[in-house]
Amino acid sequence: MMKTIPITHLKKYAQKKTIDLSDETLSSKNKFVEIFSNIGDVGLFLWNVVKNTFSRGFEFNEFLKQCFQVGNKSLGLISITGVVIGLVLTIQSRPVLVDFGAVNMLPGMVAISIIREMGPVITALICAGKVGSGIGAELGSMRVTEQIDAMEVSSTNPIRFLIVPRVLATTLMIPLLALYADVLGIFGSWIASNIKGDVSFILFISQAFGDVDFMDFLPAVIKTFFFGAVIGLVGCYKGFNAGRGTESVGIAANSAVVMSSLLVIVVDLIAVQITDLL
Amino acid sequence: MKEETEKQAREKETVIIINNLEKHFGSLEVLKDVSMKLYKGENLVVLGKSGTGKSVLIKCIVRLLDADAGTIDIDGVEINSIRAKELDNARAKIGFLFQSGALYDSMTVRENLAFPLKRIKKEMTEEQIDLKIKETLENVGLPEVIDKMPSELSGGMRKRVSLARTIIVDPSIMLYDEPTTGLDPVTSDEISGLINDIQKKYKTSSIIITHDIECVRSVANRIIMLHQGKVYMEGSLEDFEKSEDEMVQAFFKTKKNN
Numbered sequence: 001m002m003k004t005i006p007i008t009h010l011k012k013y014a015q016k017k018t019i020d021l022s023d024e025t026l027s028s029k030n031k032f033v034e035i036f037s038n039i040g041d042v043g044l045f046l047w048n049v050v051k052n053t054f055s056r057g058f059e060f061n062e063f064l065k066q067c068f069q070v071g072n073k074s075l076g077l078i079s080i081t082g083v084v085i086g087l088v089l090t091i092q093s094r095p096v097l098v099d100f101g102a103v104n105m106l107p108g109m110v111a112i113s114i115i116r117e118m119g120p121v122i123t124a125l126i127c128a129g130k131v132g133s134g135i136g137a138e139l140g141s142m143r144v145t146e147q148i149d150a151m152e153v154s155s156t157n158p159i160r161f162l163i164v165p166r167v168l169a170t171t172l173m174i175p176l177l178a179l180y181a182d183v184l185g186i187f188g189s190w191i192a193s194n195i196k197g198d199v200s201f202i203l204f205i206s207q208a209f210g211d212v213d214f215m216d217f218l219p220a221v222i223k224t225f226f227f228g229a230v231i232g233l234v235g236c237y238k239g240f241n242a243g244r245g246t247e248s249v250g251i252a253a254n255s256a257v258v259m260s261s262l263l264v265i266v267v268d269l270i271a272v273q274i275t276d277l278l
Numbered sequence: 279m280k281e282e283t284e285k286q287a288r289e290k291e292t293v294i295i296i297n298n299l300e301k302h303f304g305s306l307e308v309l310k311d312v313s314m315k316l317y318k319g320e321n322l323v324v325l326g327k328s329g330t331g332k333s334v335l336i337k338c339i340v341r342l343l344d345a346d347a348g349t350i351d352i353d354g355v356e357i358n359s360i361r362a363k364e365l366d367n368a369r370a371k372i373g374f375l376f377q378s379g380a381l382y383d384s385m386t387v388r389e390n391l392a393f394p395l396k397r398i399k400k401e402m403t404e405e406q407i408d409l410k411i412k413e414t415l416e417n418v419g420l421p422e423v424i425d426k427m428p429s430e431l432s433g434g435m436r437k438r439v440s441l442a443r444t445i446i447v448d449p450s451i452m453l454y455d456e457p458t459t460g461l462d463p464v465t466s467d468e469i470s471g472l473i474n475d476i477q478k479k480y481k482t483s484s485i486i487i488t489h490d491i492e493c494v495r496s497v498a499n500r501i502i503m504l505h506q507g508k509v510y511m512e513g514s515l516e517d518f519e520k521s522e523d524e525m526v527q528a529f530f531k532t533k534k535n536n
Contacts, residue, residue, distance in 0.1 A: 024337075149342050150380035154394040154447075155366040 038061050049167060066169035073128050078123055082181035085118050088132065088186025094196055103197075107204050108211025110189040115212060116220050118187070119182040122226035123266055126191040127174050128260040135166055136256030139239025140230040140249040163240065167232035171202055174228030175221055188259050215278070223271035227264050234260040293451055293483040294339065299348035301334055308334045310507040312348070317449070317485050321473065321497045323371040323486045325518075325529070326504035332487040335504070337454045338373055339485070341365060352451070367471035370398045375481070376457045377439070379440035381428040388424050391415070393441050398447045410446060417479070418442045418472060434465035438472070445476055452476065452484040458493045470496035491530060503529075 089110050099101045142148050151158045168271060190204045236254040244253040294316040301309040308331040316322050323333050336492055338429045339350055341357055350357045355368055381390050391411045395402060402410070411519040415421045418438040428436060437457065444452065455471065456465035475499075476482055494501065494515065501518055503526065505509040511518070511526055518526055 102421040142382075145378050145383070146376045147382055149337075150374070150376055150382070152342060153340055153369055153372070153374045154397055155369050156393075156397050157362075 006109060009061060036215045042131060042242065043239070046233070048159045049163055049233065049236075052157065053164050053168070055160070057160060059161050062161060062170055063165040066165045066171055070131050070132075070169045070173040071177065074127050075136060076178075078177050078181050079184055081122055081126060082119070082184030083188035083191070084207055085114060085181070086120060086185035086190075089118070089185075090189040090192035091196075094193070099172070104207065105211075106193065106263075107186075107189065107208035111186055111208035111212050112216055114185040114189070115182050116216050117268075119185055119229065120178045120220050120224045121264065123178040124154045124224065124231065124264045124268075125261055127170070127177065127228075128231050128259050128264055131170060132231045132256045132260040133253040135170075135235030136239040136242075137249055137253035139236060140242035140252035142242065144244060144246060144249055155272065158240075163236045165169060166236055170232030170235075171225055171228040174231065175224040178224040178227075179221070191227065219271060219275040219278070223267065226267050228269070230263045230267055231260045234263060248254045285518055286508050292316065293318050293390060294485075295349075295351040296335075296339075296347045296514070297351075299335070299350065300346045300347050301331070301338060301343065306403070309338070309345075309508050312504070312507070312509055314502055314509060314512070316485055317484050317500075319477070319481060320475055320499040321484045323493060323494050323498040323501045324486060324504060325501055326510075327489065327529075330504040331507045332504055333455050336374070336455060336485055336487055339448050339453060340369055340374055347530060356509070370447065371450050373444035373447065373452045375437075375444050375454045375457055377437040377459055378426075381436055381440055383428050386425055386427055387415070387420075387431075387439050387505060390428070391437065394443060414442045414446045415439075417445070417475075417502055419468075434461055437461065437465075437469055441469070441472060441476075445480060448480060448484060452482045454484060454486040454488075456490075457486065458488065458490045463492070466490065466493060467496070467509060469493075473497045 017087060088107065094103065094106060097106050097109075139148070142162070148162070149160050151161060186205070186208055189201065189208075190201055193199045193204060238252040238256040238259065242248040292315050296312060296314050298308070299309050299312040312331075314322075326332050329411055338345045339352070339357070345358055352368055353371065355364070355367055357365070360368065362504060381387075382393065384491075385393065388411055391414060392407055395407050395410060411424065412421060415424055418441055420435060420442070423431060423435060423439065428439070429491065431439060441457075452473075454473065457469050461469065462513065468478050473484065473493075474487065477484060482499075484491070488494060498515050501511075501513060501515060502509055503518070505525060509524065511521065513521075519530055521527060521530075
């Protein structure tokens with residue numbers, strides 16, 4: 001384990017070697033050191049998660065429990081949002097397509113935009129808020145009340161028991177939730193189309209999927225695995241490294257949501273660029 | 279007389295030997311050159327004002343915190359230089375009662391007690407685990423709370439359940455971090471009684487961190503007083519109560535007047 005060298009020792013060493021380590025110099029360098037220290041912390045955390053994911057003693061029961069938690073927590077919200085996306089997209093796009101006499105392109109257009117972008121991103125952002133904050137607050141409160149320390153003393157590796165199952169659960173469940181949102185979004189679109197004009201469900205579906213090919217589907221699914229991993233990792237990192245006071249639980253939950261939402265957008269941007277090159 | 283006592287002490291079997299321990303948090307020096315020993319079967323109380331490094335000291339013993347300098351030897355194993363697997367083996371001998379109790383609040387009392395058993399005593403069957411949980415809860419006087427959640431328990435009950443979770447793996451060393459903090463005098467006395475019972479029944483060697491003088495009077499075989507991160511005084515309860523030292527007197531007298 002890496003040991004921290006106390007600043008008093010560094011100062012004594014600096015005096016001998018005539019290095020300028022006065023308080024002023026140190027405070028101006030503090031920000032710089034803090035940034036690199038944080039990057040180091042994140043790197044070390046990621047390495048520990050990866051190492052423990054592939055080491056023996058996988059906590060399968062805890063993983064199943066977390067899968068249920070992630071899915072169950074978000075299912076209702078994802079259902080409503082999925083249907084609403086489909087309804088809104090259809091209601092907004094239909095008048096323009098009617099003007100151009102291209103209303104029969106509506107199912108395909110809505111299906112492509114839901115499968116490629118709206119379904120995965122909206123699902124990920126909802127999960128960042130719902131699941132990411134939950135993980136951050138839960139682990140943060142475990143840190144504050146010394147439950148994580150108690151686990152370590154009981155010869156249990158908290159990364160293996162708490163972090164790995166949560167990260168794997170979000171990585172697996174968010175793609176499934178995104179697919180579920182896609183299905184409900186297309187269903188919502190059919191409802192909106194049916195309100196404005198009489199369209200059979202079979203015809204709507206065949207028109208919708210007639211315009212969708214495998215390359216619309218695959219990159220969208222792949223990126224949702226990354227969204228899931230990002231949400232799990234950020235929530236766990238923020239909660240696991242929460243401070244000691246009760247205030248830090250709120251800070252951990254809040255920063256988990258902000259950081260994971262931002263990273264979802266960044267990952268999406270990268271995914272879109274890569275897909276564009278293919 | 280003094281020489282003879284010292285000879286007897288040397289002959290006692292040491293369980294923990296701490297030499298020149300130092301711990302800093304940034305520029306704050308919390309422990310400065312602390313050296314001490316824990317002898318087999320004794321209750322050693324580490325006394326001192328808040329912020330003198332008492333909790334940091336026992337967290338360094340189980341390596342929840344890494345010491346900056348010095349050595350901690352537990353049953354002949356230098357705890358700061360061992361790998362994760364050896365550390366788990368060393369920790370299996372130690373029971374740690376946290377100040378807050380640290381019960382897992384998403385688990386029932388039964389699951390809380392089963393958690394360390396399943397990880398440390400892997401050879402035990404489900405029936406043996408269940409029997410052990412019931413027996414340990416009987417020992418702390420709370421057999422009826424077995425299926426309750428920690429949130430349904432009072433502060434004193436949580437402390438007892440936490441104590442049960444600590445002793446369930448039959449540790450040979452117990453570390454208590456302020457066991458009576460936040461409890462009423464009656465419950466504090468009960469916890470002190472339990473600490474003595476555990477010492478006798480499980481033959482444990484214990485370090486008890488506290489600033490509760492009533493608890494000190496009830497459990498201490500030997501006392502070490504920490505002040506500003508250093509060992510300020512070491513001796514028996516009698517030595518401390520008779521001490522002319524201003525700091526020791528202030529501590530003991532203030533508490534007596536209370």
